[in-house]
Amino acid sequence: MEIPWTDDVDAAMTRVRESKKPLLLDFTAAPM
Amino acid sequence: MYPEARVTSFVSEQFEPVRLHVKKHSEAMGRFGADWTPTVMIVDSDGKEYYRIEGYLPADDFLAKLKLGLAHYLFKSGNFAESEKRFREIVDEFPNNEVAPEALYWAGVSNYKGTGNGGALGETAKAFQSRYTDSPWAKRSTVWAA
Numbered sequence A: 001m002e003i004p005w006t007d008d009v010d011a012a013m014t015r016v017r018e019s020k021k022p023l024l025l026d027f028t029a030a031p032m
Numbered sequence B: 001m002y003p004e005a006r007v008t009s010f011v012s013e014q015f016e017p018v019r020l021h022v023k024k025h026s027e028a029m030g031r032f033g034a035d036w037t038p039t040v041m042i043v044d045s046d047g048k049e050y051y052r053i054e055g056y057l058p059a060d061d062f063l064a065k066l067k068l069g070l071a072h073y074l075f076k077s078g079n080f081a082e083s084e085k086r087f088r089e090i091v092d093e094f095p096n097n098e099v100a101p102e103a104l105y106w107a108g109v110s111n112y113k114g115t116g117n118g119g120a121l122g123e124t125a126k127a128f129q130s131r132y133t134d135s136p137w138a139k140r141s142t143v144w145a146a
Helices: A009-019 B005-014 B026-031 B059-076 B080-093 B100-115 B119-128 B136-144
Strands: A023-028 B016-021 B039-043 B049-054
Touching: A009 A023, A009 B016, A023 B026, B005 B059, B039 B059, B049 B059, B059 B080, B059 B100, B080 B100, B100 B119, B100 B136, B119 B136
Parallel strands: A023 B016
Antiparallel strands: A023 B039, B039 B049
């Protein structure tokens, strides 16, 4: 299973406003 | 930290996953106070931080901390029945991991906060008399011992 990462944090915050699902922010230096 | 299916499935099912690169998203690093990579944070829709993991961890330790962080998120959101369930699952799934004593402590607090039953704290203190006796969380529970 691939993790459905996004790099648009503000859009992600808007998406979870209703669901109350928490965001997982992964700050990385690895190639993306 | 994400090569194992049990980690990727947990992340995909329980979180809205956002990956930010240190060079491409330096503004976000400052916005969320990330000083190092890897840094993993659990935040809510307002950006309020609930849990932080800094530095690389093997998959087992990483998954244990992710689960602990999610349980803390549920606790601080006032969902005490679900946080107690999650904290107890951590103790059962990772009994020898460093997060287990912390999870046992907060399972007791979750029960108390959710039910108002002060006996839950005494039961937790009693549990610490036979498990994780040298942990800082056992010391914190001594005040609850009858």
